[in-house]
Amino acid sequence: MPTKSRRCYAFAVLVLPLAFGGLPVQAHAFAPGPTAAAPAVRDVVNLKNGGMVLGQIVEILPDDSLTMVSTAGDRKRFAWAELASYERNGVRTEVPAVPAAPAVAANPDDPPEPVQLRPGAPRLHIELTRPADLKLYEVTGEFSGFNYRGFSSGTTSRPVCVSPCDQVIDGRQGQSFFFNGDGVVKSRDFSLSDYGGDVVARVTPGSSGLRVGGIVVMSLGGGGLATGAFLLLTAKNGIRQEYDDMNQPLPLAQPNYVPATALLISGALVVAGGLAMLLLSRTRVRWSQRTTAAKRRLGLG
Secondary structure, three states, rough: HHHHHHHHHHHHHHHHHHHHHHHHHHHHOOOOOOOOOOOOOOOEEEEEOOOOEEEEEEEOOOOEEEEEEEEOOOOOEEEEEEEEEEEEEOOEEEEOOOOOOOOOOOOOOOOOOOOOOOOOOOEEEEOOOOOOOOOEEEEEEEEEEEEOOOEEEEEEEEEEOOOOOEEEEOEEEOOOOEEEEEOOOOOOOEEEOOOOOOOEEEEEOHHHHHHHHHHHHHHHHHHHHHHHHHHHHHHHHHOOOEEOOOOOOOOOOOOHHHHHHHHHHHHHHHHHHHHEEOOOOOOEEEEEEOOOHHHHHOOOO
């Protein structure tokens, strides 16, 4: 066999096995990899106040509450009454709203019923003595700390419903609530843990403008009292001893207490008026149980 033919033969013997042996490796290299894992589905909770929370729903108690872990890692619990809808594992569920009950005028023939003092979640109806944008708020926490003014503390809250409300409010945890709104003075904190059934809160909204006016009037009255007291103390000291031509002392003139007395009386009246304005500016709440006759008319029992 010629030398050139032997070289070609040896080349073919060495190269062809390597070429065919590498095919499986190349095929393996270009084989499609495993399908990428689909991103985790996040649950969604839509609130009646327009808010939306993303995370994972861990517990659903129909007509009671819903618990979820948000994307930030916080565990949140929502009352059933504040839910508009929720989406779990891609399935959306609408939460039916509690039908609003029309306000019923008080009937003098209906005997009043005392509030049943038992723990529960009452269905709250808010009656206003004057038109106002009144809301029910739930206290969610407290905070305290130091700032440029010194030590300060306060509370955090969230709106629950707007008057007339007519919703079941979960107060079984003993948390505090209060009424507030635009142009309305905040009411005192109260608890709903002792109320059950259909409860009516008759609210007299306090005016923030009346409160500011009361503070101004009391300040003016306090200034009048201070000025009158100063004049009263200096009236006698302003009298000087005078002498006649024989160097005999003349009778001392009587101090003029009229301006000081007038200022004291007017200042006291102004302070009393400002105090009355402050008292009238408070938001007052009266609680009652909806009467049996009213329940029958509304179809509640």
